[in-house]
Amino acid sequence: MRSCRDITGLMSQGLDKKLSLGERLAIGLHVMMCSGCRNFQSQSQFIRIAAHCYTEQLQKRLDEKS
Ligand SMILES: [Zn+2]
Structure with missing residues (x-):
């Protein structure tokens, strides 16, 4: 069982990067x-949600370029 500090840390990380399945399950x-x-x-x-939308927009832009 992870500590609350670990979990909130993972949640914050999830704002910046995609979490692994294991990390999302832990949360x-x-x-x-x-x-x-x-x-x-x-x-x-x-x-x-805002971060997710931003990432999607960014991904779309990257996809258009390639
Ligand atoms: Zn907790």
Whole structure:
């Protein structure tokens, strides 16, 4: 079981890079049991969605170039 610090760290990393399946599973399992990290996750939901949209736009631009 990973610590809350690990999990919130992974969530933050997920804003910048794609997490592995194992990392995403660790987050999913942890937030099922930990309300503190669940709160952290919902608070960063907006940022995550915004970051996801930004990444998609960036990817589209890269795809157009190649
Ligand atoms: Zn936690």
